[in-house]
Amino acid sequence: LIPMDKEQLTTMVQGTLGYLDPEYYNTGLLNEKSDVYSFGVVLMELLSGQKALCFERPQYSKHLVSYLASAIKENRLHEIIDGKMLTEDNKMEIKEVARIAVECTRLMGEERPKMKEVAAELEGLRVTKDKHKWSDQYPEETEQLVGVQILSARGCCTTDYDSIKNVATLHIEAGLRGILTFQTNMVAKCTSNSTIHKHNCSDPSTCRNKDGGFYCKCRSGYRLDTTNMSCKRKDFGWATILLGTTIGFLSVLLVISSVQQRRKQKKNTKLRQQFFTRNGGGMLIQRLSGAGLSNVDFKIITEEAMKGASNGYDKRNILGQGGQGTVYKGILPDNSIVAIKKSRLVDRSQMAQFINEVLVLSQINHRNVVKLLGCCLETEVPLLVYEFVTNGTLSDHLHGSMSDSSLTWEQRLRIAVEIAGSLAYLHSSASIPIIHRDVKTANILLDENLTAKVADFGASSLIPMDKDQLITMVQGTVGYLDPEYYNTGLLNEKSDVYSFGVVLMELLSGQKALCFDRSQQSKHLGSYFASAMKENRLHEVIDDKVINENNWREIEEAARVAMECTRVTGEERPLMKEVAAKLEGLRVARTKHQWSDQYHNETENLISVEILSAQENTSSSGYDSINNVARLHIKAGR
Incomplete structure (x- = not known):
C-alpha cells in the first residue's frame, strides 16, 4: 500500500521475470508506473499469444517487450500478432492497442501513461467499435414518465403539474415552499396543540397547566394515577418481581455466554488443528521421527505459547520488519529469550519444500548461523523461532x-x-x-x-x-x-x-x-x-x-x-x-603468532630431547638442551 502522503516506496525487489519493471529493479523505488509496465507486457501477450519470456526465441527477442518493439519499428507488426484474431476490419484497432502496449513498457517510468489514461484509451477503442444498442430509442416514452407535484406549506391543497411533455417550460412558483414527490406518494403532517384548563389535583400531588398539556409531580413514595389525576402510594411488589426477573434474565445470559465461550474455544481448537495439518505439522513430526531426529533441540510450539511469549504480538516487541515478515522479541515459558519470525505469506503449493527447509535448518549447528530453535504451525502462517542475538x-x-x-x-x-x-x-x-x-x-x-x-x-x-x-x-x-x-x-x-x-x-x-x-x-x-x-x-x-x-x-x-x-x-x-x-x-x-620471534634464546633453552628405545621398555637415552651443542645428532638405531 502506498501511504497517502507518498507517491512511491523503497522496497525489496519482488516480481516475475519478464514482467518486472526495469526501473524498479535498478532503483528499488516502487510506484504505480511499475504496474503500468507489467500491464503493458500482459497486453503484448494478449496481442501476440506468446509468452512474456521465451528462451526458444533468438537472443535479442527472448523478452517479448523487445521483440514487439523491434517489430513495430521495422513495420512488421503483423508477423507477431496472433493469426487467430487478425482481420481486415480490426487492423487499425490492433495497431492502436500495440502502440499503447509500447507506451506502457517505456524504460523510464515518467514517460509511461497512468493506468487510468490507459484504461480510458482502451475503453474508447471498445466504445467506438460498438455503439450502445438502445442509444437513440424511445425518446418520447421516457419523457412521459416524469411528473411533478408540489405540496404547499400554507394550506391543505396541492398544486399539480402535468407531465413535462405537455409544456415547453416547467415553471414552479417561487412562493411555494413545498415537497416534490412522485404522484403515487403521499406526504402528511399532523399537529395538535391544546390546553388543559382545569383538573382536580388532590394531595399529595401538585399539578400545573402547560401549553399543550399539563404537568403533575408526586411526593417520594407516590405515583401519578392518570385516570383521576391524583397521586397514589407506590406498590413495591412489582419491583420485587422485576428484580427477580432481571436476576433470572442475567443468569440465562451468563449460561448462554458460557456455552458460546465453550463453543468458541472448541472452534478455535479445531481451527488450530486445521492450520497445523495444512501447514505440514503431521509431515514434520513424521520426518523428525523417521530421520531419527526426535532428540534434536527443536521444538514444535503451540500458538498459545507464541502469543504469551510475544505479549500478543505487541508492537513494542518488534525487533525488525522486512519484505519477508516481522520479527518479534519473545520470552518462552522456560524464560529463554528468542526471536519470533512471523511471515507475511506462505505458498501452500510449496509446503512440502517449506517443511524440508525447516528440517535442514534445524540441523544446522554453525557458530556463525542463527540457530532455528522451533516453529509454530497452529497459525494461518507458520511462525519460526530463532535464537536471540543481542x-x-x-x-x-x-x-x-x-x-x-x-x-x-x-x-x-x-x-x-x-x-x-x-x-x-x-x-x-x-x-x-x-x-x-x-x-x-x-x-x-x-x-x-x-x-x-x-x-x-x-x-x-x-x-x-x-x-x-x-x-x-x-x-x-x-x-x-x-x-x-x-x-x-x-x-x-x-x-x-x-x-x-x-x-x-x-x-x-x-x-x-x-x-x-x-x-x-x-x-x-x-x-x-x-x-x-x-x-x-x-x-x-x-x-x-x-x-x-x-x-x-x-x-x-x-x-x-x-x-x-x-x-x-x-x-x-x-x-x-x-x-x-x-x-x-x-x-x-x-x-x-604473538610469540613467534620473541625470546629466541630462551625458547631454545626449553627444548630437550628424550628417546625411548623401542627394544627396551625401561631404558632411555637423553640429550641435553640444544643450546649446548652446535649440531644435534640422533643415532639411527634408536
Whole structure:
C-alpha cells in the first residue's frame, strides 16, 4: 500500500521475470508506473499469444517487450500478432492497442501513461467499435414518465403539474415552499396543540397547566394515577418481581455466554488443528521421527505459547520488519529469550519444500548461523523461532543507530571471514546445499562479542543434490541482487557470492549498497567501487576510520576479492569456499603468532630431547638442551 502522503516506496525487489519493471529493479523505488509496465507486457501477450519470456526465441527477442518493439519499428507488426484474431476490419484497432502496449513498457517510468489514461484509451477503442444498442430509442416514452407535484406549506391543497411533455417550460412558483414527490406518494403532517384548563389535583400531588398539556409531580413514595389525576402510594411488589426477573434474565445470559465461550474455544481448537495439518505439522513430526531426529533441540510450539511469549504480538516487541515478515522479541515459558519470525505469506503449493527447509535448518549447528530453535504451525502462517542475538545488525553498526561504535579494520576483516565461512558451509557442507538468496548487512546479526551470525532464511532455497541451479521467481534486495539471476531467473550459489561481494564493499567503505545521494553512475556501490579501483583512487572510497599505513596492502587485497565476487558473469566469480580461504589467509598473515620471534634464546633453552628405545621398555637415552651443542645428532638405531 502506498501511504497517502507518498507517491512511491523503497522496497525489496519482488516480481516475475519478464514482467518486472526495469526501473524498479535498478532503483528499488516502487510506484504505480511499475504496474503500468507489467500491464503493458500482459497486453503484448494478449496481442501476440506468446509468452512474456521465451528462451526458444533468438537472443535479442527472448523478452517479448523487445521483440514487439523491434517489430513495430521495422513495420512488421503483423508477423507477431496472433493469426487467430487478425482481420481486415480490426487492423487499425490492433495497431492502436500495440502502440499503447509500447507506451506502457517505456524504460523510464515518467514517460509511461497512468493506468487510468490507459484504461480510458482502451475503453474508447471498445466504445467506438460498438455503439450502445438502445442509444437513440424511445425518446418520447421516457419523457412521459416524469411528473411533478408540489405540496404547499400554507394550506391543505396541492398544486399539480402535468407531465413535462405537455409544456415547453416547467415553471414552479417561487412562493411555494413545498415537497416534490412522485404522484403515487403521499406526504402528511399532523399537529395538535391544546390546553388543559382545569383538573382536580388532590394531595399529595401538585399539578400545573402547560401549553399543550399539563404537568403533575408526586411526593417520594407516590405515583401519578392518570385516570383521576391524583397521586397514589407506590406498590413495591412489582419491583420485587422485576428484580427477580432481571436476576433470572442475567443468569440465562451468563449460561448462554458460557456455552458460546465453550463453543468458541472448541472452534478455535479445531481451527488450530486445521492450520497445523495444512501447514505440514503431521509431515514434520513424521520426518523428525523417521530421520531419527526426535532428540534434536527443536521444538514444535503451540500458538498459545507464541502469543504469551510475544505479549500478543505487541508492537513494542518488534525487533525488525522486512519484505519477508516481522520479527518479534519473545520470552518462552522456560524464560529463554528468542526471536519470533512471523511471515507475511506462505505458498501452500510449496509446503512440502517449506517443511524440508525447516528440517535442514534445524540441523544446522554453525557458530556463525542463527540457530532455528522451533516453529509454530497452529497459525494461518507458520511462525519460526530463532535464537536471540543481542547486539543489532551489521547494518546498524555501519550505517544506523550503532554507527558510532566504529568497527576497527581487524573486527571488519574477522566479520567478513565469519560471514564467508558460514555461506561456504551452507553451500558445500550442509546435508542439502542451501542458497540464502538475501545476503545483506541487515541480515547479519552481531552478538555481544561482535561475532557475526547469518540470519533470515525466509527467501532461501534448497538445491537438490542432482542439480547445480534452480529456476525461481526473482527475489532479493535491490543493491545486492545478482544481475545474472535477475536476467535469467537461474539461481545458484554464485548469486550469494555476488551479494557477499557487496557486503564486503560496505565493510571496506562504510557506505550503503544503494545511495541516491551519490551521482547517477555511482548510485550502486558496486559500480562506484569498480570505477574507483579502475581509476586508481580506491583510497577515496575506503572508510577513513579503518585506513592506515600498516593495513593498506590488506585493504587492497580485500577490495580485489570484493571485485572478483561482483563480476557480472557468475562463472567468473569464485566459489564461496575459495573466498573464505582467501580472507582467512589475509587475517592469519596480518597477525603473526604473538610469540613467534620473541625470546629466541630462551625458547631454545626449553627444548630437550628424550628417546625411548623401542627394544627396551625401561631404558632411555637423553640429550641435553640444544643450546649446548652446535649440531644435534640422533643415532639411527634408536
